[in-house]
Amino acid sequence: MNLERQWKDQLYQEFARIGKCLSSPKRLELIDLLAQGPKAVEQLAKLTGMSVANVSQHLQTLHESRLVRSHKRGNFVIYDIAEPSVAEFMISLHRLSEKQLVEIQKLKSEILHHSVNMEPIAMEELLVRMDRGEVVLLDVRPEDEYAMGHIPGAISVPMEELEQHLTSLPADKEIVAYCRGPYCLMSAQAVEILKSKGIKAARLEEGVHEWKRYMEDSKMSSI
Amino acid sequence: MNLERQWKDQLYQEFARIGKCLSSPKRLELIDLLAQGPKAVEQLAKLTGMSVANVSQHLQTLHESRLVRSHKRGNFVIYDIAEPSVAEFMISLHRLSEKQLVEIQKLKSEILHHSVNMEPIAMEELLVRMDRGEVVLLDVRPEDEYAMGHIPGAISVPMEELEQHLTSLPADKEIVAYCRGPYCLMSAQAVEILKSKGIKAARLEEGVHEWKRYMEDSKMSSI
DNA sequence: CAACTATTCAATTGTTTTATTGAATAGTTG
């Protein structure tokens, strides 16, 4: 039955359309950034170090596979992930990649040991200590990304404004900073600044999506 | 800080290694097949309609990204998925693709309506009716795949042996057949045969991995 | 150890994909 072969070929061709989107490093980075909140093309170009035309082309590819959507506001075109499930899927990809590729683990630990004592705090520990009122959680992403969704209890202090807010932070509590997730270094930079000012600080590796996934997973394992 | 850019580029390069594996239709099909159980190269070539050399090359690619592993038995090289999480990840990819790409939904319904009345039975309904002893669940995959893992309560009747076993099936119960999953047509063929013999039969779309995921999901939502 | 088997390797070809450039478009602002 050759018809079956033909059907399967068409079907897997379609799956591969999503797959092709995931085959370019820059495209993956774009999806990760968009998962944090809608962004314009030029903004994405700056964040990824690509030319605007190049970004636009990649976004076109992502759009054709229905992974992102766009709308015009003013004369900006604002891109966004098409569905929350795209962000969830990216976490699956990150997890699988970290599990299978030692290279990623290596790259991550390189950065950790680059600045001393940057061992991240575990999600579980954070939640317990936040409950006890021992720590303050800082979301150092840009304000609009915080507005799109954040870990409950976190306060928004965008990276650029951190230095100004230093005095208004409670002196008696430990600070924990988080940002876009494990592959974003803003929180690490924040911790470095805080520490250099003599403030006790730690980095939370997880971002909003990882937190969500954590909550769902722990709900399940508590049965 | 150009160092950060460099780090991110390396990191996403690695993620894209996994992504590249998912960019070829044939490679996706190979992973899906291996998710059902270990297989030799020639076997995979037959199942996918590729040349042996071509399959070998794809398997090499998958091996480099640590998605599959291999060992020699006799003078066969047996390939297998490297980790159960690879199978889980493939389900995430299938789900995302089905959700985002109408084309896949179309292809699936084409096959359903090709043979009349092939509306699949829902997992939930199946489980209830199996509990009541109303249905018999048939695993029509090759015996070794059944041995690697199957839905509890299912009995193994490989496709080729189905005709011989027809008489030994309980006449008073409805038969439900399943196979490798939603993109495998063996169960549909089985149902067609059963129906042509006047036996009441239905197709379960899900395979073993989808069943597992279903059980985990329903465990969670029952809180 | 010679014949055979299953798989991999290497070289080639044709096809896709990527980054880059400069022009075109759509929309906004003075």
Add this chain to the structure above:
DNA sequence: CAACTATTCAATAAAACAATTGAATAGTTG
């Protein structure tokens, strides 16, 4: 409506990939 902005389009050149073929390898069997 002219100047300007953000984005897309189109054309190109360079690079990566996929399928094919035939030879090479490793292992088995008579």
